[in-house]
Amino acid sequence: MQMREAxxxxxGAQVPTPRRTWLPxxxxxxxxxxxxxxxxxxxxxxxxxxxxxxxxxxxxxxxESFDEGKRCLVIKRHRGTFMQHCPxxxxxxxxxxxxxxxxxSNCPFDCSYCFLQDYLANxxxxxxxxxPGDGLGEIDAVLQTHPSRTFRIGTGxxxxxxxxxxxxxxxxxxxxFFAERSNAILELKTKSDCIENLLGLDPKERTVISWSxxxxxxxxxxxxxxxxxxxxxxxxxxxxxxxxxxxxxxxPIIADDGWEEGYRQVIERVFPRLDTxxxxxxxxxxxxxxxxxxxxxxxRPQPSRVLTGxxxxxxxxxxxxxxxxxxxxxxxxxxxxxxxxxxxxxxICMETPGVWDKVFGESPSDGEVAQRLVAQRLVAxxxxxxxxxxxx
Amino acid sequence: MTDEIRTFAHxxxxxxxTLERWLxxxxxxxxxxxxxxxxxxxxxxxxxxxxEWAEEIAQRDHASLxxxxxxxxxxxxxxxxxxxxxxxxxxxxxxxRRLRFPQLAATEERLAALVRQxxxxxxxxxxxxEFLEGDEVRVEIVADSAASLEVAADRLRAAAETPAxxxxxxxxxxAP
Numbered sequence: 001m002q003m004r005e006a007x008x009x010x011x012g013a014q015v016p017t018p019r020r021t022w023l024p025x026x027x028x029x030x031x032x033x034x035x036x037x038x039x040x041x042x043x044x045x046x047x048x049x050x051x052x053x054x055x056x057x058x059x060x061x062x063x064e065s066f067d068e069g070k071r072c073l074v075i076k077r078h079r080g081t082f083m084q085h086c087p088x089x090x091x092x093x094x095x096x097x098x099x100x101x102x103x104x105s106n107c108p109f110d111c112s113y114c115f116l117q118d119y120l121a122n123x124x125x126x127x128x129x130x131x132p133g134d135g136l137g138e139i140d141a142v143l144q145t146h147p148s149r150t151f152r153i154g155t156g157x158x159x160x161x162x163x164x165x166x167x168x169x170x171x172x173x174x175x176x177f178f179a180e181r182s183n184a185i186l187e188l189k190t191k192s193d194c195i196e197n198l199l200g201l202d203p204k205e206r207t208v209i210s211w212s213x214x215x216x217x218x219x220x221x222x223x224x225x226x227x228x229x230x231x232x233x234x235x236x237x238x239x240x241x242x243x244x245x246x247x248x249x250x251x252p253i254i255a256d257d258g259w260e261e262g263y264r265q266v267i268e269r270v271f272p273r274l275d276t277x278x279x280x281x282x283x284x285x286x287x288x289x290x291x292x293x294x295x296x297x298x299x300r301p302q303p304s305r306v307l308t309g310x311x312x313x314x315x316x317x318x319x320x321x322x323x324x325x326x327x328x329x330x331x332x333x334x335x336x337x338x339x340x341x342x343x344x345x346x347x348i349c350m351e352t353p354g355v356w357d358k359v360f361g362e363s364p365s366d367g368e369v370a371q372r373l374v375a376q377r378l379v380a381x382x383x384x385x386x387x388x389x390x391x392x
Numbered sequence: 393m394t395d396e397i398r399t400f401a402h403x404x405x406x407x408x409x410t411l412e413r414w415l416x417x418x419x420x421x422x423x424x425x426x427x428x429x430x431x432x433x434x435x436x437x438x439x440x441x442x443x444e445w446a447e448e449i450a451q452r453d454h455a456s457l458x459x460x461x462x463x464x465x466x467x468x469x470x471x472x473x474x475x476x477x478x479x480x481x482x483x484x485x486x487x488x489r490r491l492r493f494p495q496l497a498a499t500e501e502r503l504a505a506l507v508r509q510x511x512x513x514x515x516x517x518x519x520x521x522e523f524l525e526g527d528e529v530r531v532e533i534v535a536d537s538a539a540s541l542e543v544a545a546d547r548l549r550a551a552a553e554t555p556a557x558x559x560x561x562x563x564x565x566x567a568p
Contacts, residue, residue: 257452308452310493312523322496323525324567331566354527358565 021166021194022108022225024073024126027051028060032077036130039075042167060125066117066296069124070108073167076127078102082135083142086157090316094356094363096347097370098152099142101135103170104128104159109191110224112304113252113287116158117296126159128168136177143184150374153178156189156210163192171197179204185280185374187247191226193235199242208280209239210247213270215262218254222306233270245278251285251349253329255309255321260332267336276341281373284333285349286326287311289319323355330359345373393419397426404429406436417457424458431470432481442485445492465491495567499524502563509556516544520564527564 027046029039031053043051054060057076062068086098105127106120129135139153155161155174165171171188178186179202188198189210198209211232214222219229227235236246248270250263271279289297289311297304311319320326330348337346348356353363364372394415401411414422429439446460453460460466469475469483490497500520507518517532531548535541551557 303451305451308448310496312493312496312525314523314525322493322523322567323527324499324564325495327565328567358527 022163024049024108025071026060026073028057028072028074028125029053030057030074030076030130031055033075033130036075036077038128038130038168041169042073042075042128045167057125057127061122062124066121066124067110069106069120070110070126072125073164074125074127075130077131078129078134082138083153084157086154090350092315092352093350094348094353094369095366096152096349096373097366098154100157101139101153101155102129102158103132103135103155103174104164104168106158107160108163109160109226111191111226112222112224112297112300112302113254113289113293113306115288115290115293118290118293120158121292121296126164128164128170132170132173136173139177139184140181143181147183149183150371151184152187152370152374153184154187154189154210156187160190160192161188162190162194162198162209165194165197169197172201175201175203175207178206181206189247189249191223191232193227193231195235195239198239198244203244205245207244208247209236209244210249210280211236212249212251213266214250214252214254215259215266217258217262218256218306222254222304229266229269233273236270236274240275240278245280246274247280247282249283249285249349250333251283252287252306253284253321253333254287254306255311255325255329256305259329263329263333264336267333267340271337271340276344279341279344281345281347282337283347283349284330285351286321286329288350290317291319294319326351327355327358330355334359347373393423393426397422400426400429404433404435406439410436410440421457424461428461428470428484432477432484434481438481442488445488449488449491460488460491463487463491496524499563499568502568503560506556506560506563510551510554511547512551513544513547515540516548524564527561529560529564 023046027042027049029051033039034053052060057074060072060074082103083099083101086095086100106116106124107114108126143151155170162171174186174188175198178184184206186207187210188207189212191212195209198207213219213229213232216229219226236248240246250266253259253263256262287306287309289307294307297307309321310325312322313319321329334346337344347369348359351359356363397414398411401414406414414425417425425439425443428434428442432438434442443457446457446466449455450457450460465487466484469480469487472480475483503520503524510518512518515534517534519530519532521528533541533544533548535544
């Protein structure tokens with residue numbers, strides 16, 4: 001499958017860009033991909049950025065720090081499979097059967113808590129792949145093999161889905177592709193406001209644009225280089241107006257001293273401004289911390305407060321806020337969300353059936369959660385009054 | 393002070409990573425850690441555990457490592473003349489844990505108080521999941537005869553009907 005010439009290039013090289021677009025200091029192109037559509041497009045968009053053509057893009061990998069990898073852009077062919085099951089499908093956790101597709105690797109933003117600091121520690125250069133058509137071919141094969149199942153597929157696992165879009169125009173390929181498929185929903189998850197490409201496309205209800213949200217103090221202190229809350233809200237309003245449904249992810253929820261006030265304020269600021277009937281889903285997930293991620297966070301030049309919450313080791317070796325506190329946070333946030341619109345589908349991410357039961361009064365199977373989200377039915381929505389009663 | 397840290401760390405066979413991290417601390421923090429390590433003759437893992445909690449408390453409370461180690465709950469066991477080294481270490485670890493996880497520790501203390509209210513005999517042991525990650529309570533009965541088992545079962549049945557027992561499960565469900 002060939003990637004067609006992207007939409008912004010067709011409109012001309014001058015792309016209207018949001019305020020916080022990322023521009024790499026250098027571009028490294030795999031020699032065999034020098035003439036790829038992506039390489040040509042990026043060079044046209046970055047005429048003053050030094051470009052190196054190399055046989056092995058491994059030379060672009062940072063030697064000193066993880067953050068160094070966020071200053072360059074590597075353009076290369078992706079070898080191997082594009083699609084994987086979301087890692088939340090771990091035994092013992094309720095899973096929403098989410099699939100992730102990797103069209104890029106690493107993210108130009110610099111969130112202190114980001115798990116990629118661990119996961120991509122030895123592979124930190126930001127990469128965009130020249131062969132998304134191969135990935136779409138892979139997705140197409142899965143969709144055709146299982147025509148009676150509806151899949152949710154996201155691109156925001158190893159990368160921000162939109163942070164490179166002003167350079168790659170990947171969304172111009174993905175949104176029309178999914179618009180033509182009846183058994184899949186694409187989720188583009190971001191902390192950016194890079195939505196310009198999306199506004200001219202017709203998603204036909206098959207693409208959800210999602211934003212990660214956090215308490216504003218956490219966003220300001222821990223989510224470096226990302227769009228502000230107001231910028232994310234504005235972008236969400238614009239994509240809703242352009243015909244997209246939006247998703248909102250409170251993940252990771254940080255259990256610091258001010259969590260209750262911080263998250264309540266964000267919910268009160270964001271949700272009343274959006275058309276809540278056009279919110280596809282809201283997820284809640286507490287901070288998860290592997291030992292290696294904890295070490296990486298401590299090694300950052302600026303101290304982070306995300307480690308100061310009451311994080312304790314769980315059976316899977318990851319540290320989280322202790323369970324009673326997680327249940328309390330989820331219940332409170334669900335209560336605030338329900339007060340705004342009780343019909344919004346809400347789920348919790350990477351949690352045990354026991355926690356689901358405490359929060360929602362039921363512990364659905366993986367398949368049930370997945371089906372509810374694609375069918376747009378509510379995920380366990382007890383009336384606010386009864387929820388308040390159990391939450392005390 | 394740097395030489396003293398090096399000498400202590402080499403003597404206890406600490407890794408170079410830990411030593412480098414130690415030497416990178418502010419002088420007062422490094423010294424406070426050295427005094428603690430010398431007093432308790434801490435092995436590397438023991439030191440790292442205490443250090444990690446103290447460091448996280450310091451960051452949360454905008455204090456220095458030395459200030460955290462000087463807090464009364466941590467300092468009191470160190471002053472004791474009657475306590476042995478391992479008892480001091482245990483008390484200091486408990487004190488730092490309580491400071492590091494105040495809500496969790498308060499919940500555990502509340503649960504312990506509720507278990508005491510159950511008034512169970514010594515051969516019945518109630519334990520909670522580690523770090524309260526779960527709501528399953530383990531109840532163990534140790535019996536050396538049918539009669540002692542019957543007595544224990546009766547006491548347990550009576551305890552299960554008390555408000556304290558119901559409160560235990562409520563406390564486990566959600567943080568206060």
